[in-house]
Amino acid sequence: MIELSSAPASTASPASPRSAEGKMLPGHAFEIGRDKPLKLDCGVELAPVTIAYQTYGTLNADRSNAVLVCHALTGDQFCAETHPITGKDGWWDSMIGPGRPVDPADYFIISTNVLGGCMGTTGPASINPDTGKPYGLGLPIITIGDMVRAQARLIDHLGIETLFCVIGGSMGAMQVLEWASSYPDRVFCAVPIAGAARHSAQNIAFHEVGRQAVMADPDWRGGDYAGQKVKPVRGLAVARMAAHITYLSEPALHRKFGRNLQDRAAVTYGFDADFQVESYLRYQGSSFVDRFDANSYLYLTRAMDYFDLAAEHGGVLGNAFKGTKTRFCLVSFTSDWLFPTPETREVVHALNAVAANVSFCEIESDKGHDAFLLDEPEMFAVLGGFLKGCAEHRGLRK
Template structure:
């Protein structure tokens, strides 16, 4: 059974408005991939207390759904990721962000599993977010979109999964903010997740992480071109602020060792200091490049919404402060993975989840991968990491009776 069965065309109104709107992110308004649209009869009940409709979810699928509909894996993307997990992004022209992990014969084998990856709501690459058109005003939502939480993102994914005709997911897998979604899935829909693979993540966002996000948001909002979030109407985009936000965040994705190994104190295209404030050092030049390429593909308001969603995330808080209670009675098989040099979601944050799962007597594996590549390691080729994913997924498949 092919995924095309479930493909729907975008809501006609949204498509029409999109075509007549010059400003805005093209991919946000005219996604070049399947979208699922939920009308006023199927609103998304947000944690903010508002029903969001209409709702559009952009997604990609890889592989084939089996006759029992039992081989579906949902892959959840990170903060600035997208649903092009294993296919070329039309925005950047680059291969999928997990092409090394998802594909025929790879750790997440598309010859065996049906992989779904959707753009989170609040995002800017095809799913409803602040750059989408508010049907009430005909203008982009901007800050009129209610604040979105990780739980809201997961609720929207559950609507998509149901729309695709799938009752129970064989696995939910993701890193960083994607890992938060994985954990939320196991708590919100414990009976619908057979196996869960949260990677480089935590059950809550730490004070330090909130601090870095706040620096990023303040950079966006301090840009005069931000215009209180209404920059599309003014024909502007706060690219400088967003670039600074990205530069700060990017440092947190690496490690001191990796920075030292890659750049050291090397100078950029010069023999000696320029005695000015150009990018003398290679690391400065690198960060500026990271910032400038990011603004081409990401919407500034969406960055505010995504970071906020992570900041609000705290599973234990929903269970009287007890993380173990959140997982009580869970039948899901868990495997957590952390990276030794990750200081954004250090091993201890991941281990706290493991301990809660132990306390709930859940089935859990936990691997710490030795690497100097920091948080970003979950997007990179790490043989031990791939072996862990492959081993966990295939043993879960055997338990699920999926082995062929």
């Protein structure tokens, strides 16, 4: 169990965050007002914007021990506590907690729900104050840059000049790279795990399948399902099932399920879930729709597709990090075929090209992309060591 700190008095927010379904959520909410709207990459100035976030540990007097945790596509701010909707453990309990690499005894840990999300931060399910109805597809397209710009506004608000660390996996790693590139002086060390500096053609293709699955559901209603009191649950479940396969690896699926049958001695010669892997996938699909908003899924997959850090810097990835003083530690996994090691290595090469302080570790694992969320002792050892070293440099430890 992690002791939840109260937010510092200065961060007290007018209201608790609420989920896409309107449920009150633990944690805090910060609002970007109409007086200083958030400028999005698409050109729109968005306001008001609510950023739902959670914190663990205590900000030190120097305000120098803050760690920003960035979540992946379907994650949220509840990285290290029981999830208020599913009742499941925090998605990064293995990484964050007492005795873990990111220990709330040492750090002030901040975790936001990303812009476009559905756990309290402004997203397509949020009410558009100009219409009194949910944004739906009326919300402008969000980019990884927009997510990070919104987080930076929160960090400003918390009175933190420089984050000790920005850490995240998958889409979280994209945010880490964007942070290090856009705010080099505000990131002491950066830990992008199982990520990439751009989304590959294959990954865009898988995302497009997911979006088409959602949009093919007649209950999607052009994005206006909330207004019409329906939910595209079947389409979203199919999208999740397809995506879920890409988070695993063939060896992991083989080890976990193989061709094992589901509670039966022989195949049934039908279309029921004969195989355990079918039943598992169906469960992944049907449980996902209870906690995630279909339009958010569209927006966040799109944000990942659009991410291309080199393209934003004249086609040369190194330019994104010129003169950086941030210390980097990159991690990839051998069996991750969604964000395979060469994608991480490309970032490492770009960082080397600008003489950055960079460490890189490819971890032997058969667990696929999801390895970053799982019990991977080597990852904990690598990151624990890296963070300790950085903490010494930062003067957080003697």
